[in-house]
Amino acid sequence: xxxxxxxxxxxxxxxxxxxxxxxxxxxxxxxxxxxxxxxxxxxxxxxxxxxxxxxxxxxxxxxxxxxxxxxxxxxxxxxxxxxxxxxxxxxxxxxxxxxxxxxxxxxxxxxxxxxxxxxxxxxxxxxxxxxxxxxxxxxxxxxxxxxxxxxxxxxxxxxxxx
Amino acid sequence: xxxxxxxxxxxxxxxxxxxxxxxxxxxxxxxxxxxxxxxxxxxxxxxxxxxxxxxxxxxxxxxxxxxxxxxxxxxxxxxxxxxxxxxxxxxxxxxxxxxxxxxxxxxxxxxxxxxxxxxxxxxxxxxxxxxxxxxxxxxxxxxxxxxxxxxxxxxxxxxxxxxxxxxxxxxxxxxxxxxxxxxxxxxxxxxxxxxxxxxxxxxxxxxxxxxxxxxxxxxxxxxxxxxxxxxxxxxxxxxxxxxxxxxxxxxxxxxxxxxxxxxxxxxxxxxxxxxxxxxxxxxxxxxxxxxxxxxxxxxxxxxxxxxxxxxxxxxxxxxxxxxxxxxxxxxxxxxxxxxxxxxxxxxxxxxxxxxxxxxxxxxxxxxxxxxxxxxxxxxxxxxxxxxxxxxxxxxxxxxxxxxxxxxxxxxxxxxxxxxxxxxxxxxxxxxxxxxxxxxxxxxxxxxxxxxxxxxxxxxxxxxxxxxxxxxxxxxxxxxxxxxxxxxxxxxxxxxxxxxxxxxxxxxxxxxxxxxxxxxxxxxxxxxxxxxxxxxxxxxxxxxxxxxxxxxxxxxxxxxxxxxxxxxxxxxxxxxxxxxxxxxxxxxxxxxxxxxxxxxxxxxxxxxxxxxxxxxxxxxxxxxxxxxxxxxxxxxxxxxxxxxxxxxxxx
Amino acid sequence: xxxxxxxxxxxxxxxxxxxxxxxxxxxxxxxxxxxxxxxxxxxxxxxxxxxxxxxxxxxxxxxxxxxxxxxxxxxxxxxxxxxxxxxxxxxxxxxxxxxxxxxxxxxxxxxxxxxxxxxxxxxxxxxxxxxxxxxxxxxxxxxxxxxxxxxxxxxxxxxxxxxxxxxxxxxxxxxxxxx
Numbered sequence: 001x002x003x004x005x006x007x008x009x010x011x012x013x014x015x016x017x018x019x020x021x022x023x024x025x026x027x028x029x030x031x032x033x034x035x036x037x038x039x040x041x042x043x044x045x046x047x048x049x050x051x052x053x054x055x056x057x058x059x060x061x062x063x064x065x066x067x068x069x070x071x072x073x074x075x076x077x078x079x080x081x082x083x084x085x086x087x088x089x090x091x092x093x094x095x096x097x098x099x100x101x102x103x104x105x106x107x108x109x110x111x112x113x114x115x116x117x118x119x120x121x122x123x124x125x126x127x128x129x130x131x132x133x134x135x136x137x138x139x140x141x142x143x144x145x146x147x148x149x150x151x152x153x154x155x156x157x158x159x160x161x162x
Numbered sequence: 163x164x165x166x167x168x169x170x171x172x173x174x175x176x177x178x179x180x181x182x183x184x185x186x187x188x189x190x191x192x193x194x195x196x197x198x199x200x201x202x203x204x205x206x207x208x209x210x211x212x213x214x215x216x217x218x219x220x221x222x223x224x225x226x227x228x229x230x231x232x233x234x235x236x237x238x239x240x241x242x243x244x245x246x247x248x249x250x251x252x253x254x255x256x257x258x259x260x261x262x263x264x265x266x267x268x269x270x271x272x273x274x275x276x277x278x279x280x281x282x283x284x285x286x287x288x289x290x291x292x293x294x295x296x297x298x299x300x301x302x303x304x305x306x307x308x309x310x311x312x313x314x315x316x317x318x319x320x321x322x323x324x325x326x327x328x329x330x331x332x333x334x335x336x337x338x339x340x341x342x343x344x345x346x347x348x349x350x351x352x353x354x355x356x357x358x359x360x361x362x363x364x365x366x367x368x369x370x371x372x373x374x375x376x377x378x379x380x381x382x383x384x385x386x387x388x389x390x391x392x393x394x395x396x397x398x399x400x401x402x403x404x405x406x407x408x409x410x411x412x413x414x415x416x417x418x419x420x421x422x423x424x425x426x427x428x429x430x431x432x433x434x435x436x437x438x439x440x441x442x443x444x445x446x447x448x449x450x451x452x453x454x455x456x457x458x459x460x461x462x463x464x465x466x467x468x469x470x471x472x473x474x475x476x477x478x479x480x481x482x483x484x485x486x487x488x489x490x491x492x493x494x495x496x497x498x499x500x501x502x503x504x505x506x507x508x509x510x511x512x513x514x515x516x517x518x519x520x521x522x523x524x525x526x527x528x529x530x531x532x533x534x535x536x537x538x539x540x541x542x543x544x545x546x547x548x549x550x551x552x553x554x555x556x557x558x559x560x561x562x563x564x565x566x567x568x569x570x571x572x573x574x575x576x577x578x579x580x581x582x583x584x585x586x587x588x589x590x591x592x593x594x595x596x597x598x599x600x601x602x603x604x605x606x607x608x609x610x611x612x613x614x615x616x617x618x619x620x621x622x623x624x625x626x627x628x629x630x631x632x633x634x635x636x637x638x639x640x641x642x643x644x645x646x647x648x649x650x651x652x653x654x655x656x657x658x659x660x661x662x663x664x665x666x667x668x669x670x671x672x673x674x675x676x677x678x679x680x681x682x683x684x685x686x687x688x689x690x691x692x693x694x695x696x697x698x699x700x701x702x703x704x705x706x707x708x709x710x711x712x713x714x715x716x717x718x719x720x721x722x723x724x725x726x727x728x729x730x731x732x733x734x735x736x737x738x739x740x741x742x743x744x745x746x747x748x749x750x751x752x753x754x755x756x757x758x759x760x761x762x763x764x765x766x767x768x769x770x771x772x773x774x775x776x777x778x779x780x781x782x783x784x785x786x787x788x789x790x791x792x793x794x795x796x797x798x799x800x801x802x803x804x805x806x807x808x809x810x811x812x
Numbered sequence: 813x814x815x816x817x818x819x820x821x822x823x824x825x826x827x828x829x830x831x832x833x834x835x836x837x838x839x840x841x842x843x844x845x846x847x848x849x850x851x852x853x854x855x856x857x858x859x860x861x862x863x864x865x866x867x868x869x870x871x872x873x874x875x876x877x878x879x880x881x882x883x884x885x886x887x888x889x890x891x892x893x894x895x896x897x898x899x900x901x902x903x904x905x906x907x908x909x910x911x912x913x914x915x916x917x918x919x920x921x922x923x924x925x926x927x928x929x930x931x932x933x934x935x936x937x938x939x940x941x942x943x944x945x946x947x948x949x950x951x952x953x954x955x956x957x958x959x960x961x962x963x964x965x966x967x968x969x970x971x972x973x974x975x976x977x978x979x980x981x982x983x984x985x986x987x988x989x990x991x
Contacts, residue, residue, distance in 0.1 A: 025753030025762040027675040040671075047546050049848055049951040053404055053461045055548070058397050062916065063951055066942050091949040093851040098548025100533075105542060109533045113526035113555055117562075120518035128511065131503060144501075146362050147431075439826060446830075459840035470841045477837055485834075488827040495823050532836070539839040544849055 024060045028072045038081050042071050045098050046088055055098060165230050168218025169309040175211035175262075176299040178204055182292035186285035190357070198281050201288040202273040208295065209266040216263045219308050220250050229315035232256060232308050238321040240701040240729050248332040249322045254456060254472075255308035257335060261452075262298045264336070264343045265291065272347055272372070279368060286354035287347070294346055297479045305475055321701065324728045324735045330390035337383030338410060342448035344376025345413060348420065349445035352438045353487050356494040361438065366428035369441065371789045373424060377417045378785030384410050385778035396736040396751040398671060398766045400774060403552040406464035408531045409451030412524050416444040419520035421785075426513045430575055432502035433510075435495045436517060442491060446484040447524070453480060459535060505577035512570030519563050526555040557612070564619035564659070567652060568626040586629065594622035605668065616663030623656040647788030654780025661773030671766040677759055684767045687748055688712040689721075694752075694761055702726040704737070707752045707761060711741055723752040723763065747771050850949050850968040857883075857963050858947035862937035865914050865922060871937040875911075877963040880989050882910045882956055884933070885945065887917040888925035890953040896972035897929050899979065904932030908986075912936035915945050915953050958982060960989050 030036040043057035048064040056064040056071075067088075074084050088096050100106045182204035189197025219232070223246040228234040236249045236256075251260040269291045276284045302308065325331070351369040355361040387407070392400040401407065420440040427437045454460055457473025504510035530547045537545050568590070572583050598618025602610035631649050634641060670684050678693035692708040704724040711719045719741035726735045741748040746769045753762030852858075861872040876883070884900055886893040904910050912933035914922050919938065926936075939945050948957065949968075958967040967985040969978050 025673045025751070025764045027673055027753075027756070027762045045548070045550055047548070052463045052465065052846075053402075054463060058395075058399070062942075066946060070943075070946060090851065091946060092848060092951070093544060093949075095544040095546050095848050098546050099550035100545050100547050105537065106533075106545065109529060109547065109551070112529045113522055113559070116525045117518065117522040120522060121515075124514050124518060127514075128506060150362075150364055443826075453837065457837075457841060459837060459843075459845065461845045473837075473841045477834065477841070480837075481834060484830055485827065488830055492820070492823040492827050532833075534845065535840045535843075536836055538843050538845065539836050544847075 024058070024064065024068075026065075026068055026072070031076070035075050039071060039075055042081060042084055043068055046071075046085075047096050047098055049092060049096065164218050165222055165227065165309040165311070168215040168222075169307065171211045171215040171218065172259075172299060172303060172309075175208050175215065175266075176296065176303060178208045178211065179292050179296040179299055182208060183289050183296055185289075186292075187289040187357075190282045190285045190289070193282065195281065198285040201285045204292070205266070205269045205273040205288050208292070209270045212259075212263050212266045212295075215309075216250070216259055219256060219259060220247060222309075223247065223249055226319075227315075228317070228319045229311050229313070230308075231310045231312040234312055234316050234319040236320065236322045238319045238729065241321055242327075242700050244329075244332065245322055245327045248326070251335050252322050252326050255302065255306045255310075257339075258298060258302050258306055259308050260336065261339055261343060262295060262302070264339045265295050265298065265346060268344055268347055268372075269295070272350075283351075283354055283358065283365075283368075286357055287350040290350035290353045291346055294483065297483065301472075301475055301479065305472055321729060324702075324726070325394065327701075327728075328390060328394055330386055330393060334383060334386040334390055337379055337386055339383075341376050341378075341380025341383050341417075342410070342413060342445075342451065344372065344379055345417060345441075345445040345448050347372040347376065348424075348441040349487070352441035353490060356438065356487075356490045356498070359494060359497045361434050361498045363428050363431050366424050366437065370421070370424045370428060373417070373441070373444075374421050374785050374789045377414070377421055378782045378789070380410070380414050380417060381778055381785065382782045384414060385775050385782070388778075389775050392771070393738065393740065396738045396764075398669070398749060398768060400771070402463075403530070403549050404464060405460040405462045405531050406451070406455050408527045408552075409447075409454045412527050413444050413447040413451065415520050415524040415527065416440055416447055419517045419524075420444050422513050422516050422520075426510055427500075430502040430504070430510060432500045432504065433514070433517070434500045435491075435498045438495065438498060439491060440517070442484075442487045446480075446487070449476075449480055449483060452476060454531075460531065502576075504575070507573060507580055508577050509570065509573050509575045512566060512573055515562070515566055516570065519559065519566065523556070523559050523563075526559065527552065530555070560619065560659070561615075564623055564655075567655060568622045571648065571652065572626060572630050587626070590622060590625045590629070594618045594625060597621055602667070610667060613663055613667040616659055616667075620656040620659040620663070623659070624653060627652045627656070642791055642793075644788045644791040644793075647784040647786070647791070649784070650787060651781045651784025654777045654784060656777075657773050657780055658777025661770050661775075661777055664770035665768055665774065669766065669768050669771075671764060673753075673762065673764050675756060675760055675762055677761075682765060684765060685769075686713060687718070687767060689748075689750065689765050691761075691763070693759075694755075697724065699726065702728045702735075705752065705755075707750070707763065709739070709750050709763075709765075711748050719748065721748065721750040723750045725752045742772060744772055744776075745770060847970055848949075848951060850965070852949055852965045853968065855965060857957075857959055857965055858944070860937075860944045860947060862913075862939055862944055865912070865919060865936040865938040866926075866931075871911070871935050873963065875935075876959050878961060879909050880961060880986065881959040882908055883913055883948075883959060884910055885913045885915050885948075885950050885953050885955040885957075887915045887953050888921040889917065890915075892972040893954045894929065896954055896974045897932075899973040901930050901932040903973075909934055913945065913948075913950075914938045915950065916940065916942040956982070958985055958989075 028039070030039065040057065044055050046056050046067065048054045048056045048059035048061055048067075050061050050063050051059045054064075056067045071084055074087065079087075085097070089101075094101060100109060102110055182201065185197050185204075186201035189195070189200070219230075221227075222230045222233045223237055224243065226233070226237065226239060226246075228237075232253070232255050233249075236252045237246050241249070249256070251257045269288060272291070273284075273288060276287070279287075321327075348369050351365065351372070355365050384407075387410070388400045391402070392398065420437065423433050423437040423440050426433050453473065453476045455462070455465055456468060457476060458465065458468030458470055459473060502510070530551050533547050534545055537543055569583075569587060572587070595618045598616070598621055599609075599611070599614035601617045602608060602613045627649055631641075634645075672682060672684060674682055676682070676691040678691055681688050681690040683689075688711070690710040690712060692710060694705050694707045697704045697706040704726040706722050706724045709721040709723070710717060711721060721739040721741055723739040724737040726737055727733075728735065736751050738749060738751040740750075746767065749766035749768060751764045753764065755761055857873045857876050859873050861870050863870050882903065900910060910933050912935070914936055916939065919940075922936075922938070937944075942950075952970075954972055956969040956973055957965055958969075960966050966989065967982055969982050971978060973979050973982070
């Protein structure tokens with residue numbers, strides 16, 4: 001019973017936390033355009049933990065607002081991008097990063113597509129090799145014979161309405 | 163009464179669907195023409211009943227029948243008529259009904275336009291499509307009934323999510339579904355061919371137009387979604403790599419590989435078992451998409467009311483359909499043998515590479531989307547995979563793709579020699595590279611290699627494609643619509659790349675605190691804030707800012723971004739204002755009142771962003787042109803419907 | 813694609829890959845993809861000093877040492893906090909030391925809430941702007957942290973304690989600490 005109630009409550013909470021969809025605009029003043037760029041970059045690469053897959057730049061959630069302020073404050077204090085990222089990961093784990101870190105747990109992720117591509121090219125290569133070692137038949141291939149047959153049949157059908 | 167009729171119609175459709183799944187298949191196996199001939203009428207009747215059910219639900223929305231639970235959740239008394247009509251597919255149950263309706267439309271289209279198909283093949287294709295329909299009808303009838311009543315009926319309903327109250331979003335789901343569901347035709351053809359144990363060039367010729375049309379719809383549907391997001395969400399973004407978006411992009415990528423692979427199979431009889439597998443894969447990914455959207459397994463902004471219980475049903479369905487077809491593939495693909503030969507430098511090789519590239523791309527999206535789930539399932543932690551990952555992957559994938567696009571279409575089938583096209587190709591390559599790399603320098607006085615390569619790639623594709631076209635014209639060769647479609651679609655890629663490259667590199671945005679009378683400059687455009695006024699809409703009230711945009715001495719436009727409060731909700735919604743031309747967008751979104759007449763707002767300058775969707779329009783149009791080719795229409799003129807000796811043997 | 817017959821393994825490969833995918837999807841249906849585990853488990857509680865809600869004075873991380881403690885993040889605007897409050901009060905009656913962390917709340921609203929629903933907390937630290945909560949990796953309310961005698965975070969409950977499964981998990985860890 002408790003479980004039903006809690007999931008209902010969660011559903012209700014989520015319903016009301018459907019985003020306001022008014023663009024979350026902060027009127028921070030930055031020391032330099034470069035700092036502003038870093039702010040935007042970080043806001044776009046950090047995840048809003050209470051949202052349904054949004055970064056903190058795009059989310060209207062309170063937590064997102066707090067985190068944007070946190071980033072701004074740290075940037076004003078002169079901290080670097082890496083330091084701010086480390087700060088967030090220390091508190092929220094890797095989940096907060098939309099750019100997954102490159103570590104053993106994510107090697108397959110970052111290198112997977114490349115491996116698949118290499119594998120694909122390798123198999124294609126092997127196929128091409130095996131193909132060219134088979135000599136070209138003198139006569140028509142079976143495929144070509146089929147086609148002649150079907151074309152012939154099409155022609156026949158055109159002539160007589162059978 | 164009418165909702166009950168709708169429910170009843172669904173039940174009848176379900177019964178017919180079962181018949182349509184089983185009888186023609188048995189008929190095909192036994193070559194029993196009576197059973198085979200049930201396929202087409204069954205498809206027609208099923209379409210009629212599904213259509214009736216759909217009409218019943220639409221009727222309930224139009225007349226504000228809030229005793230129907232689904233209507234009461236997604237419509238209210240002040241909702242405009244067009245959003246009552248589109249509200250039908252605004253959420254889980256109704257969108258399933260739309261899926262089923264569209265599937266029945268594709269089914270009768272195949273039934274009607276299959277006069278030249280051997281009857282046995284036609285029977286199998288329609289039966290497979292009916293099986294899919296059965297699954298969806300079962301899903302609705304047992305877990306997600308759109309006609310469920312609520313008692314007592316509320317006096318007013320909850321309005322449709324304001325985000326969905328937009329013209330772009332009316333068209334987006336139906337177009338997407340036409341695409342996703344359309345791949346079921348290629349899928350059915352593939353399964354039918356495996357069942358029959360025979361797959362030849364004519365099979366590819368039959369499958370091709372259906373697949374290309376579905377692909378065109380899907381391209382258009384995805385583009386609509388992107389365009390809508392940009393116009394509506396106020397963040398200037400047009401693609402977010404959200405799991406639901408990825409769920410539509412994966413079938414598109416595989417579908418693109420499929421239409422090219424079908425071309426090879428049709429023309430040269432090669433890659434047969436690959437084409438069959440791609441056909442199965444494309445539709446499988448469509449189905450996987452429905453699972454992702456509705457099961458709650460992945461976190462997404464798009465997710466419908468997610469429910470793991472429904473997820474179980476869909477998973478079971480996936481196991482039957484995908485597992486079944488892949489099992490059939492394992493069993494029967496040995497009978498599908500390709501006989502074509504080709505040398506290293508040939509169109510076939512290019513298309514083989516094309517398959518590999520697009521499959522790699524689909525794999526990248528797949529891996530990125532599923533990885534968090536895998537990591538969580540193993541209990542080793544929780545990670546997120548977002549835009550930075552996918553953007554990086556696709557930047558790399560674009561390189562071999564663009565390179566290939568410039569060479570592949572120019573190479574002859576079966577075997578060509580490099581010297582024939584080497585000189586022109588290499589000179590275009592060098593020219594594109596130089597001009598491409600030079601452009602960022604000219605624009606911004608700065609060297610930007612990634613951007614330069616993007617421009618180089620687009621230029622390379624455009625030049626090589628047009629060169630081939632001009633060659634054919636000058637040799638007075640006939641230009642088939644199929645060929646022109648290809649040219650247009652490939653040029654679309656170049657246009658798309660120019661749009662993405664430019665907007666990603668040279669966009670500017672600024673969050674501002676403005677008081678009436680103040681102004682701000684971006685890229686030579688001056689945004690002058692005049693003030694905010696109150697405005698009334700049909701079911702909302704809004705604060706509307708007036709921002710004049712000046713370019714030098716000239717007023718180039720006016721932006722009127724709004725913050726709307728809809729009747730049903732207390733949360734405000736942004737309506738961004740965009741001044742658009744083909745070469746740049748100026749965009750403003752309104753924030754909050756800051757006191758003293760000051761407001762926060764965001765202004766953007768987005769160069770060439772329309773080229774992104776222009777490119778996709780080219781691709782869509784290219785697909786439509788290709789399908790209009792007269793060799794497909796010629797078939798329709800033929801009166802003969804009887805199977806001929808060489809084809810269609812079970 | 814093959815000029816020679818493909819091996820059975822080759823033909824089965826797509827099905828095998830699909831089967832693996834199905835297993836993951838099935839497992840996925842049992843998981844909660846929105847729940848974020850805390851990286852602070854096994855680490856000392858973050859340094860902080862906050863004013864008390866109900867009295868003058870302050871509360872700091874040093875005050876957590878010496879006793880097994882639950883730090884319960886709550887707020888008057890938090891719906892689910894209301895739901896778990898009975899459980900929190902019961903734990904308090906059983907002698908568990910519970911410190912409240914009042915998260916982004918208005919002081920008067922918080923006091924009224926406690927007056928109405930009861931105060932199980934030994935002390936309540938007021939984190940008005942949520943800055944300290946960020947250091948704890950808090951992303952919503954209610955959340956509950958279990959701190960051992962040395963001031964190390966040993967467990968985190970995300971969501972209301974009225975959830976039986978989560979409550980049992982917390983109790984299990986707490987038992988190990990008493991020894």
